[in-house]
Amino acid sequence: MSIRMLPYYLRLATKSLLATPGLTLLTLVALGLGIAVPTASLSIRHVFGQDPFPEKSDRLFNVRLDNWETESEFFGPAGEPPKHITYQDMVRVRELTPEIPSTGIGAASIFLFPPDESLRPYQVLTRLCHSDFFSMFNAPFTYGDAWSEESDRNPDHVAVLSHEGNQKLFGGQDSVGKKIRLGEQEFEVVGVLAPWRPTPQIYDTVNNPYGTVREIFVPFEHVLDDALGLQRATSDDAFGSRPQGGTLRETYMAWELNWIQFWAELAPSELALYRQTVDDYSLAQKELGRFPRPLNNRVQPLMGWLEEQAIQRGAGPGTDALVIVSVLFLLVCCLNLTGLLLAKFLARSGILGIHRALGAPMRSIFMQRLVECVLVATAGGVLGAILAGGALRLLDQTAPDRFLRPGIFSLDSYSLVAALVLALGAGLLSGVYPAWRACRIAPAIQLKVQ
Amino acid sequence: MPMLYMNDVVKSYRTDLVQTRALDHVSLEIEAGEFVSVSGPSGSGKTTFLNVTGLLDTFDEGTYQLDGVDVSRLGDLEQSRIRNQKIGFVFQGFNLIPDLDIFDNVDVPLRYRGLSSKERKRRIDEGLERVGLGGRKHHLPSQLSGGQQQRVAIARALAGEPKLILADEPTGNLDSATAYEIMELLETVNEAGTTILMVTHDPGCAAHAHRQVHLLDGRLIDVREEAVPTLNLSQLPRVDESATAATA
């Protein structure tokens, strides 16, 4: 019966809303804001708290080794090993586990010399990584593919461009096989990525969690090429001093400079053995006089690592507070809505009384009023979604691109669903009591004022 | 079987301090097709009587059968259905719903009856023609004169083809010429077979009825049995009509 009456109830609700335009506007604004604030903060939180690789986040592990000295505390959360590892440890652990896909992550800046000699060279941020990086993190290719493991070892002068990098350098064309000049050496483009915005940029949560994807990826070993002029652009921690003399390789193989994020892809069955290998390696290094502290290594699943990073940066708890505040904000708006609807229904009790006299049962009045609430809520939800979209856009524009990539905050499907659910929930929650009061209005044969 | 049968109906209002008996052992029988007027001074219990009769309010004691159905024990759903199908209301203040146009006002009881849209349209058109307002279907009540509004109200009451029309001072807000027209209209409706129970204190209106009953201090006096006592307004007990309003 109710379903058949629904169109009629909608009509009555519309008439009722239009009959009190001022109040309806008041309600809509209040509710729209009530929806907008939590919607915006939920999507902000979503950006900071989402699982970027739900399909394989349980197989990606961040690996850290505690090589720190005993004389000083590592500059970071107490009890945690350094957030980065050294070049020498990365190389040796990779040698010990040749079957395990793994990659170091480093960032460096390098000069790019445009083909047109009249243009001034400019500095680009380059991602240093191993060939496994692309498959491990599901990087999508538009053209070409990742470089080979052999290219890792040599290292070959090959590069993968991000979508943005390819747009900038080659206007978006298929640039595979073309050359780019980095630090006055020629690199061949072997692959071009599709637009790819892992959020957060999990493989580099320390330096660039929410910024733009680097334009150029090159094999990690190029870091040893003195002539290339690569400059590390990551946060790093070191104790002792930089080994003097020798080649760059010799320097890096002896330097206690923690600057590389290291990731491994492990099946559940491989995890225990891998942990053992890493710990055995640390113990072996102790024999050589390194790793003076008690064993404190981490092979940490992606989400655990992200949470720890977020907490360290304050993003996690910051957005938690925002969500708590937003929920209370919505509560205030719901109370408002209840008050306004109640006032309205009671002010119009005469009309409801006539409906009752003309044969409307209580449940019908209840449903009518609830339909009105849901109608207001839906309109408020739409308004809220628009406002939230505007707020997120504004936030997106104000936030510096260097730290928060453009478009990171937007009204995505997640926010839309959130707005809709919140609106309907708020409408029903706020409407039930006024609707119940309305349906208990006695049938009347007088339109009463007072 | 009478259309309306009331026996010893009692209805009291209680406040913390006083108990007022608004209906004091009221008994009344109305046959189908009758046109009965109820009159009485302000505060005599007319409104309560009409509310109880129209299933708009409950009563404390006694029996009330409408069209052979004992209505005192029915739930809200059944009572609403009886109001919707068997009773038509005509109010003093017309009580059209201001947001709805004429057509939609007449439509209200038909909607609750769940009629098809074709059937509803037929009945509304027919009803509005009958009261001479076929051409104003999409006017809002505020755009009509008092007499026209009351005609709409009558059309609305008739559209459901009720067995009983309850009219509450149907001419109270109208000038005498219009009032006369409305009474003529009600008479026509009555002649077509619909029972009418009309509350009024206007003797002119009451004269249109076949039978007149009087209410005084919540007690019913049928003129078939007794003469109407003369009223002394200053002696009237202060039974507060707004008591019903307060519960609304």
Next chain:
Amino acid sequence: MKHSIHIGPLLRSMMRNKTRVLLLTVEIAVTVAVALNCSAMILQQLEVLRRDTGIAENELIGVEVRPWAADYQDFQYRQRIAREDLAAIRAMPGVRNATIINTFPLQGGGSSSLAGPLGSPREEWIRTPVYSADPQVFDTLGLEIVEGRGFRETDIPTEPGPYIANVVVTRDFADALFPEGNAIGQSIDTGGGEEYPDVIVGIVGHMFTPYGGGPMETRITFFPRLPSSTQRSQYLVRAEPGAVDQVYASLTQTFVNVEPRRAVALRTMDEIKAGGYIQNNLMVDIYTVVVLLLLFVTALGIFGITAYSVTQRTKQIGTRRALGAPKQAILHYFLAESTLVSLIGLGLGLIGAYGLNVLLVNHAGAPKLDPVLVLVGSLSLWMLGLLATWAPAQRASRLSPALATRTV
């Protein structure tokens, strides 16, 4: 007294409108709780943002220079270019001073080291942000030497590698290292050991740089050096007041004139600082908007509900007027009612505020509530309630006494 508000009838009237009063009370309570906590968080961030850095922020431009020429592999060449750069900048009209420095202050983080008095156990060393710069750094940043001396040209090492440095530290760091106040002339160890100790030759007043929190942010050390690497040099240029734009416009050309084989990027200190304070700025923006909207919505709610209550009581008000109540009395009645509702709401809200505060302090690093803030916040909310009530109450007071006799 012409008319007075009697609490009794007011309370009884409120009891008859339980739902309305309850809704308003709870609404005000939640608003108080949320607004106070948000304000506390905003103030906490503002305090960080407004913290005196001791630096002439408004007059500084940061320059990042990245050379690609092979000549830069040579230490002496780098040093020569750095000196030429500095001389050229200082000769520019509108420039007060310039310095070459290893990292920009206020960018958030930087370079830091552990340090302690020479010979003290390393476990007792404390962390200090470290800046390496040429002798003009103090005047460029706007720091004053309060004890000892600044850097001299002779303090700058002529060869790469470790050296015995004459360092300048902030007052806070000097006091942390040498609580007796005898820091000048003391040797400290910043990792060079007995072989390469550092000697404190001067102390500057207050300086603050954001570095993840904690006391180290004001415990700063300056090393005398021309920090120019093979890949990057950074300069800070202090313009005369009002000349920042003029200097900004011609700075790049000055660098290119000295040595063209370099990329030059300029940022004002405001831009550099925005990076260091990005999270603080975001929090302040977001929470300010939330609090303002919350107050707006609550005011709307109070306004709407009061307006309807006036409509519903039209006849009652008309009757009062007919019975001789002056306009003022009606106005005061509604304002008194609003105050009473606000008071109850505030009472509940303060309990809620402290409850929410415990939650936020434990889970979100929020600050504890400050009693002054609570007082100011409560008064503001009361005023907000009165303000929102004012318009409908005014309307009520203007209702005609004739309404008393009108039935519909």
